[in-house]
Amino acid sequence: MAIDVEAYYRTYGPMVLRRCRYMLRNEDAALDAMQDVFVEVLRREHDLVHSAPSSLLYTIATNVCLNRLRRSTRRPETHDDEILQTIAGNLGFEDETLVNHFLDRVFSREPESTRAIATLHYVDGLTLEETAAQVGLSVSGIRKRLRALRRRASGLRDL
Secondary structure: OOOHHHHHHHHHHHHHHHHHHHHOOOHHHHHHHHHHHHHHHHHOOOOOOOHHHHHHHHHHHHHHHHHHHHHHOOOOOOOHHHHHHHHHOOOHHHHHHHHHHHHHHHOOOOOHOOOHHHHHHOOOOHHHHHHHHHHOOOOHHHHHHHHHHHHHHHHHOOO
């Protein structure tokens, strides 16, 4: 049975938009990402299981936003003053470059889902149980991934 994407959009659209706003911190980018989430659902509507739609959409939104963030660090979409002011307001360019380089090295050999797990747990503040429910792993699987990630980050910090 196919998913009723229109009903999902009406019901879960606000939740997806909040998630995208939180991760992207840009209204236009969040609106675009939200649309991408539902386009992805449309593309795979016959393959998706709709037993936990909010978890499914939350996970897709997280992945869409992470992909957008990753793409924007590789090749920025714009060079306007707003981006420059955001960078200057948070970290100096050198500090941000070092942080991004460090995170790229930490996640370079990790599965894509590990970045989503780390974002859900460390950035969004979800508990291990909530994180496990969002990504479809056991709590012990989440602990194992986060433990390995902390070891990897600690080893890189010492270099």
